[in-house]
Amino acid sequence: xxxxxxxxxxxxxxxxxxxxxxxxxxxFDDQMLAEWTDAVQRADQDRxxxxxxxxxxGRGFCSGMNVADEAGGDxxxxxxxxxxxxxxxxxxxxxxIPRALIQLEKPYIAALNGAAAGxxxxxxxxxxxxxxxxxxxxxxxxxxxxxxxxxxxCYTLPRIVGTAKALxxxxxxxxxxxxxxLEIGYVSAxxxxxxxxxxxxxxxRQIAKGPAQAVQLSKKLVYRSENIxxxxxxxxxxxxxxxxxxxxxxxxxxxxxxEKREPQFKGY
Numbered sequence: 001x002x003x004x005x006x007x008x009x010x011x012x013x014x015x016x017x018x019x020x021x022x023x024x025x026x027x028f029d030d031q032m033l034a035e036w037t038d039a040v041q042r043a044d045q046d047r048x049x050x051x052x053x054x055x056x057x058g059r060g061f062c063s064g065m066n067v068a069d070e071a072g073g074d075x076x077x078x079x080x081x082x083x084x085x086x087x088x089x090x091x092x093x094x095x096x097i098p099r100a101l102i103q104l105e106k107p108y109i110a111a112l113n114g115a116a117a118g119x120x121x122x123x124x125x126x127x128x129x130x131x132x133x134x135x136x137x138x139x140x141x142x143x144x145x146x147x148x149x150x151x152x153x154c155y156t157l158p159r160i161v162g163t164a165k166a167l168x169x170x171x172x173x174x175x176x177x178x179x180x181x182l183e184i185g186y187v188s189a190x191x192x193x194x195x196x197x198x199x200x201x202x203x204x205r206q207i208a209k210g211p212a213q214a215v216q217l218s219k220k221l222v223y224r225s226e227n228i229x230x231x232x233x234x235x236x237x238x239x240x241x242x243x244x245x246x247x248x249x250x251x252x253x254x255x256x257x258x259e260k261r262e263p264q265f266k267g268y
Contacts, residue, residue, distance in 0.1 A: 005032035007057070008039045013050040013208030014201060015043040022058025025115055027066040030093055037096040044104050050208035050215070050267065052104075053200055054127060055111040061136065062120030090150050094119070098152045101126050105216035107207050111200040112136045112187065117175070122151035125160060128219065131203070132178040132187040133196045143173035159226070161186055211249035212267035 007018040019026035110127035118141045158166040181187045217240040225233040256263035
């Protein structure tokens, strides 16, 4: 696929997906959504990619759906279409991204350079880890449009900030800044605007240098363990450990430790 609404770059084991509609704060349309989904799947299938960073061009991360298009009935929700078409509008247009991310075992890191509102905040909440610019602003603004979070926000946000805080943010639709995002645990760190991408890439590249199978198995174990018993978790951990122990990286780690050098992990 040729990308126009996003940029896709790979360097040092890290794929960077940049939403590229800065003139509208990276509000998405069908084109951006299709390209975004394709880029996630492309990075997932590329063995040379060990980590993925998502960010936005310009002064916004993602302002969600294009409100002007939605008001005119031509947006993602297609309010002027039939009931049958509207019933599956999110499933067919937006949900391919969260569904692709559910299956993604590679680290997915968000560099939130600016506003992340409505569906844009939902998209940010799908990342494993979020770093923010000091100028970033956030808001679950659906309620202002008489809508609900339709892109997974009611699932992901409570798991990040807790049920009560998630409901407060969803019901109020209020905007909050990067410092509050840090205080409530929504983001892991806040950087000045010119430091955000260097710091994010530094972190992503460090992860990319690690033992890829162990990194991916641990991510899968964390997410799968949210809804199972501790005993089931231990059984799953045993199976994941068995797989990790069969890799060359599991031999390289102890060898490097004994030889007092940095390990050179190969990812298998």
